[in-house]
Amino acid sequence: MSAQNKDSPAKYSKTLFAEQSAYSLDSAKQLAEQERHRRLRRFRRIGLPFCLLGICLIVFLLRKPIWDIVTFKEPDLEAIQHQMAEEERQSQERELTEAEQQAIEQGKKRYGNQEAAIVIEMRFPDEPFAPEGLLDLAYCAVDRKPSEIGLVLEFRQPVAGEQGENSVRINGQSEVTLIAGGQTRNLKLQYDMPEADFAAALEELHASHYGPCTHPLVVTISPELQERRRQREENALPKIIPASSSDHAQDIPPQKALILPAFKAETSTLPPK
Missing domain, CATH: 1.20.5 (Single alpha-helices involved in coiled-coils or other helix-helix interfaces)
Known part of the structure; x- marks a missing residue:
């Protein structure tokens, strides 16, 4: 074969399957x-x-x-407060069932004469949270005048119609009027009231109800409670008082106290090397 035949354009012929490939691609797309x-x-x-x-x-x-x-609308605060007040009033006005009243009566601890002219009524949520000083004074009054003073003690939560978790009353009243030395004063009975005021109220009420007697009522803290308090004070940690504090300037400082000395930190500069 000559060189002309080798370089002939015939060798660049079209593929025999070109038309078939195009048909297959179109079919796949369809x-x-x-x-x-x-x-x-x-x-x-x-x-x-x-x-x-x-x-x-x-x-x-x-x-x-x-x-x-x-x-959505802004809440009406007045309506909410009115509703809460109404619910609280209804809960207070709710009458106790017979079973609830019976359970309350069974839980009461009674001491002394319940028909006496002076009856102390105390209610606290739980015995560990009751004021030990007031309890001790009430026990002392009943022990010294068991026929003339009565005590009703309760440890429970308040029910409908009762105000506050703690209640101290004498003859159903939370406030007593005392007359001493020609002066009249109203004393409000509270669980955190001073012990001296509570003792004075019992003594003056006894004197006003039963009059002068050979052995007037004298209410004091029992020696057992005094000893417990003394032991607690001895075992208490000392009070730390700075020397510049006002507590240290008092004439009678606490029995157990650590006085911190007054000092001022001084700053100094190191000499240059």
Whole structure:
């Protein structure tokens, strides 16, 4: 074969499968398009109704919160306070059942003469939280005049109609009038009142109800309680008082105290090297 035949353009002939490849590519595109339309029709026929049903169900369940958000208004503080006051009044006016009244009566501890002219009534949430000084004075009054003074002691929470967790009363009154030395004063009975005032109230009430007697009522703290208090003071940690404090300047400092000396920190500069 000559050189002319080797360089002839005939050797760059077209591929025999060019038309077939183009046809196959077009067919694949048409099939993919048909498959896409088929899946879309299936979703519209089967999936779309379930989606719409789920959206409707969610809207139905959230209709009240959504409505509250849309129609939100500022709360009426006066109406809320009025409602709370009304609920509190109703709870106080609620009558106790027979079982509740019986349980309360059974829980009362009674000492002395309950028909006496002076009856002390005390109510506290729990015995460990009761003021030991007032209790001790009440016990002392009953022990010294058991026929002339009575004591009713309760450890429970308040019920309907009762005010406060703690209650101290004498003859059903939370306030007594004392007359001493021609002067009249009103003393309010509270669980945290001074012990001296409570003792004075018992002594003066006894004198006013039973008159002068050979052995007047004298109410004092028992030696047992005094000893317990003394031991607590001995075992207490010392009070730390700075020397510049006003407590240190008092004439009578605490029995157990650590006085911190007054000092001033001085700063100095190191000499240059």
